[in-house]
Amino acid sequence: MSHVEPSTFIHIFRKPMGNDISTPFLQNLPNSYFISLHQNLPNSKRKRSYIAEMGILQASSCLLYPSPSSSPHDGRLDAAVRTNGGSNLNLSLPMPLKENMEEITMTKTHIPTQTRQTKTTRDEDSISTVAKLYAIAEQVADRAEMHSNIGEQRHNWNNLLLNSINAITLTAATTVALSSAVPAGAPLLALKLSATLLYSAATGLLLVVNKIQPSQLAEEQRNATRLFRQLHTQIHTTLTLSNPTPMDVNHAMERVLALDKAYPLPLLPGMLEKFPHVVEPTVWWPSNHLPQEQVCERNGWSGELEEEMRGILGILKRKDIADYVRLTKLVLKVNKILAFVGPLLTGVSALGAALVRTLPSVGRWAVVVGVAGGALAAVVNTLEHGGQVGMVFELYRNCGGFYRLLEESIESNLKERELGKRENGELFEMKLALQLGRSVSELRNLASSGNDVTATEFAGKLF
Structure with missing residues (x-):
């Protein structure tokens, strides 16, 4: 034994x-x-x-x-x-x-008592951090659902108000045309009064609708829904693939607050300006969005990769961001013109309806103005809200914000002197290539022309 x-x-x-x-x-x-x-x-x-x-x-x-x-x-x-x-x-x-x-x-x-107490404290801190991230994830999911519901509601607003205003305008124009054919007296007065009231109502509705731009409101909520769902997925990825830290909790909180500021839920007060004096890409991220986590000494970075990122950065600034800012300004000008012309036409048509068969010198022209003005007002309203010009404005502004986010991500990594505190270089290059709709090899070929001012190729291929 x-x-x-x-x-x-x-x-x-x-x-x-x-x-x-x-x-x-x-x-x-x-x-x-x-x-x-x-x-x-x-x-x-x-x-x-x-x-x-x-x-x-x-x-x-x-x-x-x-x-x-x-x-x-x-x-x-x-x-x-x-x-x-x-x-x-x-x-x-x-x-x-x-x-x-x-x-x-x-x-x-x-197990020594001191080691056991230290491990217990560490476990309690880890459990608290995970619980906080799960709580944030629950709120993010709730935000995404709210923005989705409100976006659908405001899309319905746009359709209903568009059809209602066009129906009111065309009914008023028809009433004006009929008033020129009826005998004088009570029938004429009733038709004139009806046409004037209908045009006045259409003018008021157009002023309100052009102020709030329902199609733009719906696009804001759609973007907010997508970004909140993206944040929800990223939080769960952090919980699955790594040990969460208090820094992850603070970063998630900052992103939620930045999204709330970029895409507010209430209509009044707090609604975003629909006709801003200065056009800038939308910003939905916090100012400090670089994860400060040391991975390794080089962290996947090299001199060639840094030069590649500088080339991509130059193309983003010179081509993509500048082009979307230009398009946003152009769409904003068109929207301003349509928003001004629509109520103007309905207001003039209301005045024409009131002057039908009042004075011999203006009676004939009053009918023409009342009928033609109503038809043109319906066309302008259809172009503005049926064509969803406000949505196109918000779409271009968000596209510019997307490329601005890529620009700031590259700059923040290049400005960080400690390589270990940067995002992993190889992973960052792959993510950037996917976000631009390119392969890694295409991204490297594009970066070689980054310093060429005469180059016409854009960095992004998705949009």
């Missing part, structure tokens, strides 16, 4: 049943059990004394486990003793306590 060291102990416990209270198993075993154990050993082992048998049970180098062939119904427990040398001794123990003991578990662990 292998040598045993009685300096350490194996703690043997039994699993309680019912209302029974668990007690150490060895305390309830009489000496006859150990004698039976002695008798079941081979002849060469019987020369060991009873104290040696106790040493076997007390040795920490032995492992006592139930045998698969043991049955709780035959009154015995088959077990094996594994010694330090790796040899096994098959034993058979009586089980008079079979109703109270279902399994035997042995533990030989000793």
